[in-house]
Amino acid sequence: MPEIRVVTVTLNPAVDRVLEAPGFAVGRHVKAKRIALYPAGKGVNVSRVLATLGTRSVVTGLVGKNELGMFEEHLERAGEGRIVCQLLIVRARTRDNTTIVDPVEDTETHVRDEGFHVQPDDVTRIGSKLGMLARPGVMMAFCGSLPPGLEPSAFAAIVRRCRDLGAKVVVDTSREALEALRGERLWMAKLNAAELETLAQRPTETLEQTIEASRALSVHGGGVVDHVVATLGADGAVHIGEGGDLRGWVSVHPGRIVSTVGCGDSLLAGMLSILARDAKAWERAMREGLAAATANACTREAGFFDPNDLYEFRDVATLEHVDKD
Template sequence: MIYTVTLNPSIDYVVETDKLKIGEVNRANKEELYPGGKGINVSLMLNELQAENTALGFLGGFIGEYIENTLASKGVNTEFIKLEEGFSRINLKIKNEVETEINGKGPHISEEKLQLLYKKIEKLKDEDILVLCGSIPNSLSNTLYQDIISMVAQKNVKVIVDATSNLLLNTLKYNPFLIKPNIHELEEIFDTKIDCIDNTIFYATKLKDMGAENVLISIGKDGALLIDSKGKIYLSNAPKGDVINTVGSGDSMVAGFISGYLKTKDYKEALKLGASCGSATAFSSGIGEKKLIDILKNEIEIKEICKINM
């Protein structure tokens, strides 16, 4: 079974306006609601690919009820822990000439509720897959992901981590099966500017040397880079299309990679499906649909490239 963990779920409220006027009343031309959070996005794409999975995390208030009901309507299994106080986030995304975001703070997570999540994690079995991704509430420690991984370290559980900064780095000593920073997060981790594929390979290799089994880097219009467990380096292109929404694109790539690997046990094929899913979501208003994924997959080319020396 695949388990996704979203510690800070949200409703993403997307509003389009002609022009945002600060200090005045603005009217929306278009508005949409989506259940949000990186792990939830992974679950939704896995569901689109008919890969059974269960979404874990914390939900609070009427917003939490909306998130859970929406996921249930789409056929996603959920085992969220309900919070008696506070409510899950509303993230406001305003689109006009530029995109502006205001993300909610999120509820306080008590030690009692955290222990309930730990009990669910401890029940994972050999061959299960655990996906840890996204931000965490301010009330929780930035060692949380490594604490969770330590609970399954003695089991044959494949762990995927898609997080930023220390949330990601703290997990590397447990040799996660896959990590997936994007190019900007890679720059942030190493406090540098990365302006070419050779530099991307160099710093991705550093992450692999620090403990990650496979390193997948999403690089936007330039596609994606994978350094696999055997040290082979693959580069995918990005298909042509109009980018409508980048939210959830990287999460869709993670889901596609997982599904592709489980079906084929081939990293090259996993990258191809991952790149297809990421692009499908980028070209859609929500999570990309299977029909579009299948079309885009025919446009994805994967090439193996030589390791560089720097």
Template sequence: MIYTCTLNPSIDYIMHVDEFHPGGLTRANKAMYYPGGKGINVSRVMKRLGVSTTALGFIGQFTGQFITDFLEKENIHHHFVNTNDYTRINVKLKGEQESEINGPGPKVTDEQLEALFDQIKSLNSGDIFILAGSVPSSLPEDFYSQVADLCSSKNILFVADTSGDALRQLVGKPVYFLKPNDHELGELFDTTIETKEQAAYFASKLIEQGTEHVVVSMGGKGAVYVSKEEHLFATVPKGEVKNSVGAGDSVVSGFIASINNGKDIKEAFISGVAAGSATAFQDDLCHKEDAERLKDEIEITPIHIKEGQ
């Protein structure tokens, strides 16, 4: 079974405006509401790819109810811990420029945190647990590290998509799959990554320290896959980028869905890149047919790296 976990979900309230007037009245010409949060995005895309998941995390009040109602309409299982605090609303203004205002995260009590840990402890050996996104300030700073250790002790395959200190905590941990982008990977190693060879070189450092699979997304430059056995580069399809939100989550979804369906690594890598690109080319998350159409446009080639690349 596959589980996703979103610690800090949201309602993403997206408004399209012709022109934004600070301090004055701005009328939106289109508005959309979606459940937000990286783990929730993964669950939504994987369902569209034909793979079921159970969404875990923290929600509360009527804003949390919007999320559960939305997921139920899409036939996505969920078992959230109720915080009795409002799930945040993130406002995104899209016009000539894109602006965002993100609401504050929930205040999670020790009892609510323990309830989530109990859920993780109840998972079975071989289950996949996908933890993605930011950590609310009320949770322990080493939350990602604690979850990695717990999954390792239970033989649960741990997948993470995060950045900054949370990503740093996972270096040296037995993680099944990591998906940093090039900026996040560069920040981790205090460097700037500009080429696929550099991305592969630093991703291989994560492999040496316990991670099994790493995919580095590089926007329009392509993507890199690294394991002990392979270093691969994928081109990305050409198209108009309409939406950066959820593209990285879709890469995770495509890759893990393919692995779950018994596909080989190359096919999983192609599926991840196709799903990520398909989401970037539309306003919401991709559907299966969107990703399938793009697969033939993706070219996979080996990467040759050397020490000090």
């Protein structure tokens, strides 16, 4: 079976900065040590994990002109030749995301920049670029938030065009973008509880409600999404769609958890790494995704993990079929 090409789309990338500040407190002068600085954004993180798992991908989207070289160099090094960078530049600076880690209080504080403001010609250029990449045999994963200037309706039109050109469209995006996609046919949607509630227009406070909302959104339940993957935080994830209605999780000692930032990106990458080889292997995809997400939680940086942790969690991941009412 030929491998499906994976394209990740990051329209609002970031440079992630992680600072360690013992005794951090708002409103005070605090000394900090930088412990990480790397290009990021959800699609970038997904491609980095895909490369770790041995799967090639194309990274596209938008990036500030001055940061393009940084992204290209990082992806070439981190991807070990498995990532092709095709980001388009905009005439603005890529946003900074800052995480402040306090090892004394065991807390994390996240400061998120909203991102550069894109112009109409930027939207036209990225739409044309994605139109050239979208075709049968391509999984196109739209990941992360929309930058200011890119209207949700314009985003939905780009997604619709890529789908109509034959790509298997995957979305893992912000609530505003999801609202614009309501009613659109999608191959896969990865959603947290709040995002699932936005798209399905149903409550998601309990596991049972999450499963029912996922079913309502899925094609099998009368919805428009072929495969719904609903994340449950520490309780794992649910898949509803052809290939089996599944719930999966990994039991891990809480003391091993360092940070949950990037776990959703690693979950998606783990799943896509399997589906790129066999688009019907959903049980294997869930197991790989859960293992990658849990391994990510054992590290400080999003989209990085120890392969030995992945192997361990892959072996202990639990999957069960969800009964249909």
